[in-house]
Amino acid sequence: MQEMTHRLTTDLRRLSFENHDSCVTCDHVFQKGDTSHLGYGQNDEPLYVCNECSGNLKETAIRHYFSPRPYEIPDQETKLWRYMDFTKYVSLLSSKAIYFTRTDCFEDLFEGAKGIKKNKDRWDSHYLDFFKSAIRNPPEGYACKLSEEEIEKDAQHLLKDMEMGGESRKKRTFVSCWHESEHESEAMWRLYSSVLANAVAIRTSYKGLYESLDRDPSISIGRVEYIDLNKNYAGPNDAFWRKRKSFEHEREVRALLTDMKCKDEGKLIQCNLDILIEDVFVSPHAPEWFIHLVNDINEKYSMKIKVNKSELKEEPFF
Incomplete structure (x- = not known):
């Protein structure tokens, strides 16, 4: 058996992250407890393989027992929404970065909890x-x-x-929260904007969010699972991917990373806004001048996306 070199390039880490559940050579689907091998082939190409295909490795970087992800990954085109105040939208455009909040700073005291x-x-x-x-x-x-x-x-x-x-x-885990839905949510407008008329929502997709973050394998993106903590626990590796049933309306997809050194209450992660932002919507209660203001801000930061009026503002007939 080859000695492990622990040489983990970004390409190798990205390959294993994107193909977490199966061998890239034979498509063997890993089961819990299987051994997976990360390394490099004869032409130094990155490989993530099962036991049967490990002979293709010229160099073994690392091997470990396979464990399923503690979260479910949405389909590539799944629509994700981020509702925010106008000031946070301007901050997103000016910094070209997504803000990740340290999990002990959330209002929910059960963030990262394993049980009651x-x-x-x-x-x-x-x-x-x-x-x-x-x-x-x-x-x-x-x-x-x-x-x-x-x-x-x-x-x-x-x-x-x-x-x-x-x-x-909790002090070294950072999260950016997104709402999964094909449509606007009136409830999300109210929950995630402190001044309803002064609010903006951006729409992206799972693929857009992942690729805008440069396919960074250190950032996990997946669905939160809502469980009844009166009857269940969150496992040691699941805690930041589980929330109480009372939050089920959020339909949260979160991007999560770990930083052992950052002591701040949050951190900015650079992203490609042209990839991230597919559409921009303003609050259904926004006045006409606010729509023009958001368009002006977009132009200032060279964003070519036109602002959409909220679909909730459509007029009914009887």
């Missing part, structure tokens, strides 16, 4: 048993020589580390 506190004892009991079993049954070639008392102590320590890690992850 009153149910924590069941969670602790489950993972304490899991850790003790893992310590008693080490990988082949190793033997557990610890006493039951030492196993209990180590398992408690691992449980505590996992709990502390959950808290610290």
Whole structure:
């Protein structure tokens, strides 16, 4: 078996990110626990392959046990919306960057939570048993020589580390939230604009968002799953992709990244606005002069997209 070099180029990371679920050589669909191999072929081309195809690697960068993504990726053309105040829209155009908020700054106190506190004892009991079993049954070639008392102590320590890690992850996880829908949402206008008449929405697609961020493999984009925390938990790797059922109306697709060094409450990530913004809409309560103002701002920042009046402003007949 080749020694791993840990040489991970952007092209290799992007290949494995975009083809996460299957081997790029034989299309084998990975199952949980399979070994996936990242490396380079005879002509130094990046490869992401299964065990059967690992012989095609001239260099193995890294191999690991496959684990499914904790989120679902929308179809490429799925429509995504971002509702915002006019000032945030101007900031988007002037900075040419998407703002990612640090997750401990969200109003929702359950952001990144694994469950409800009153149910924590069941969670602790489950993972304490899991850790003790893992310590008693080490990988082949190793033997557990610890006493039951030492196993209990180590398992408690691992449980505590996992709990502390959950808290610290909130300070290094950054998110940009989008609403998935084929149509405008009156509810989203109200939720995400502090002054309804002074609000703008941009429409893009999953493909547009991903490609506008330069197909960065360190940024994950996927659907949030809404669960009943009275009956369920979010797994250790799922917490930032799960929210309570009471938020289901948001139909959120989020872009998520981790930054260990950033101490700010948010960070700007450069993007290609020509790719990102497919359409611009103004609030259904916006006066006519506001539409002209947004068009003027677009022109100032060389955006050729014409502003659309809200479709909610259409007149009915009876």
